[in-house]
Amino acid sequence: MLRKRFRTARLIGVCAASLMLVAGCFSGSSDNKADTKVNQQKSAGNPEYGGTLRIANVADPPSLDPIKDPSYQTMYAIGYVYSKMIDYKIGKDVPYGTDELEGDLATSWEQSEDGLTWTFHLRKGVKWQNVAPVNGREFTSADVVCTINEIKKRGHQKADVSSIASIDTPDDYTVVFNMSSPYPDMAYKLAGNNLWMLPCEGTSGQFNLQEQAIGTGPFILKEWVKDKIRSYVKNPDYYVKGEPYLDGVQYIMTSDTAAAVAALRTGKIDVVGTVADMDTVNSILKTNPDVYVTKEIASPAMVYMNMAKEPFNNLKVRQAIAMAIDRENMMNTVRPGGKLMGPISSFLPGALSEKELKELQPYDVAQAKKLLAEAGYPDGFETTMMTTTAYGEVVVNGAQWVQEDLAKIGIKVNIDVQDYGTYIGKSWPSKDYEMGYGLQTPWLTADDFLISMYYSKGTRNWYNINDPKLDQMILDQRSILDPDKRLDEIKNIQKYIMKNVMDPVTLYNYNALILYAGYIHDIYPQPEYGYRHVALMWMDKSSPTRTD
Numbered sequence: 001m002l003r004k005r006f007r008t009a010r011l012i013g014v015c016a017a018s019l020m021l022v023a024g025c026f027s028g029s030s031d032n033k034a035d036t037k038v039n040q041q042k043s044a045g046n047p048e049y050g051g052t053l054r055i056a057n058v059a060d061p062p063s064l065d066p067i068k069d070p071s072y073q074t075m076y077a078i079g080y081v082y083s084k085m086i087d088y089k090i091g092k093d094v095p096y097g098t099d100e101l102e103g104d105l106a107t108s109w110e111q112s113e114d115g116l117t118w119t120f121h122l123r124k125g126v127k128w129q130n131v132a133p134v135n136g137r138e139f140t141s142a143d144v145v146c147t148i149n150e151i152k153k154r155g156h157q158k159a160d161v162s163s164i165a166s167i168d169t170p171d172d173y174t175v176v177f178n179m180s181s182p183y184p185d186m187a188y189k190l191a192g193n194n195l196w197m198l199p200c201e202g203t204s205g206q207f208n209l210q211e212q213a214i215g216t217g218p219f220i221l222k223e224w225v226k227d228k229i230r231s232y233v234k235n236p237d238y239y240v241k242g243e244p245y246l247d248g249v250q251y252i253m254t255s256d257t258a259a260a261v262a263a264l265r266t267g268k269i270d271v272v273g274t275v276a277d278m279d280t281v282n283s284i285l286k287t288n289p290d291v292y293v294t295k296e297i298a299s300p301a302m303v304y305m306n307m308a309k310e311p312f313n314n315l316k317v318r319q320a321i322a323m324a325i326d327r328e329n330m331m332n333t334v335r336p337g338g339k340l341m342g343p344i345s346s347f348l349p350g351a352l353s354e355k356e357l358k359e360l361q362p363y364d365v366a367q368a369k370k371l372l373a374e375a376g377y378p379d380g381f382e383t384t385m386m387t388t389t390a391y392g393e394v395v396v397n398g399a400q401w402v403q404e405d406l407a408k409i410g411i412k413v414n415i416d417v418q419d420y421g422t423y424i425g426k427s428w429p430s431k432d433y434e435m436g437y438g439l440q441t442p443w444l445t446a447d448d449f450l451i452s453m454y455y456s457k458g459t460r461n462w463y464n465i466n467d468p469k470l471d472q473m474i475l476d477q478r479s480i481l482d483p484d485k486r487l488d489e490i491k492n493i494q495k496y497i498m499k500n501v502m503d504p505v506t507l508y509n510y511n512a513l514i515l516y517a518g519y520i521h522d523i524y525p526q527p528e529y530g531y532r533h534v535a536l537m538w539m540d541k542s543s544p545t546r547t548d
Contacts, residue, residue, distance in 0.1 A: 380410020
């Protein structure tokens with residue numbers, strides 16, 4: 001059985017999840033020296049130029065249009081090319097998961113005392129990449145207006161800009177957002193996963209945003225052969241002088257983690273992000289001791305249900321499913337640990353404590369059976385749960401874990417493994433499913449989760465949630481300017497969701513293991529979707545792709 005196989009390989013000890021890059025404390029290996037390699041990056045001196053970063057990736061994006069497609073693969077693909085107004089701070093001394101912001105295309109910004117105006121001062125001299133039809137012209141306030149207007153028209157990020165009533169552009173380097181109501185999160189929204197600045201040529205249809213990306217970022221998209229390879233070259237006109245150090249980045253598509261690991265061992269791949277257990281990591285470190293490993297809090301794992309379909313329109317059924325899943329053991333077995341979560345990620349301000357989460361969503365098989373019987377299903381029922389391999393085989397393993405847990409209360413789950421295009425492009429957003437298991441965007445504010453997933457008109461409410469009281473609570477918290485009062489209300493909303501909605505059944509933020517070849521240096525990522533930090537990375541002369 002799957003459970004037996006997992007538990008045989010389960011690590012004996014797993015660290016508590018942390019957002020800081022600190023030494024790992026895994027203890028499932030006899031080679032403790034290898035374990036200390038986790039998150040231990042050596043200083044390698046001054047950066048050098050050259051080399052191409054080769055990354056193993058499991059799936060391609062449905063398109064390159066960040067306004068149309070919410071897929072994480074889309075954001076990863078265009079994150080090298082486009083820039084944001086504001087971003088999370090990066091650098092050697094910046095902790096992973098920082099909430100400190102810094103300018104990207106904007107140099108500074110301020111909110112008025114009444115909260116109704118945000119003013120942004122743009123960086124002068126920033127050039128769009130020298131690719132037709134944009135042809136290297138200067139980035140201006142007009143591009144900000146084009147981007148925000150296009151998002152308001154058709155973007156999945158509409159909620160992020162819904163409080164912007166109008167935009168003024170006093171000159172080419174100043175943008176003023178006039179708000180319909182106070183919105184303290186605006187700067188953090190602009191630094192989040194989805195608000196990339198696009199050229200007016202793209203939003204007006206002068207080039208196809210789905211197939212081409214032309215930005216102001218550190219790399220230029222050179223080639224995209226769908227489901228095979230995606231290549232970037234350095235942008236010689238990037239506004240940060242001297243960066244990037246790499247000549248380029250190349251994505252190689254493979255869903256086979258073992259093949260990717262073999263390629264890493266032999267120098268044919270530089271980065272692998274689909275390894276899910278420390279036994280494999282420690283095995284790699286025995287033969288390739290210079291490999292650098294990071295452990296980072298990552299996406300939410302969750303079970304979700306279509307509330308428009310029976311029996312998932314019954315709250316007791318959803319509560320029974322939540323109670324039947326042994327999510328703590330699942331997190332520490334299917335994944336190399338993590339942190340339990342509720343309706344928002346565990347690391348965000350306003351997140352419920354582990355004690356609160358266990359009280360609201362306990363693992364209790366007996367109570368789950370009782371709730372199922374009270375709902376009219378004493379003998380359980382049969383259903384289909386969709387998932388996808390696009391996040392790696394570990395996600396299918398997670399679906400199998402849920403399948404086994406739900407069988408204990410009489411629910412027979414048939415797993416439908418879909419290709420990524422069908423899963424993210426049709427089944428989930430079209431609500432053409434009964435149950436699902438997968439990952440959600442690791443949004444960076446509590447409001448991102450609440451307004452996107454739980455609001456009845458949310459752009460990621462793919463569950464048919466429709467609760468007028470919850471809607472009002474979510475809208476009201478957005479304009480609370482007092483930080484403490486707002487955090488209290490965010491906690492109250494989460495408790496309401498877990499008591500009265502319980503969909504999706506959020507399980508945990510898992511620990512992601514990322515393996516880098518030892519000749520790569522100055523690796524300082526942040527959890528947002530973007531690759532500005534890759535402009536800081538460099539390879540020493542032992543890299544196979546250095547030609548000097």
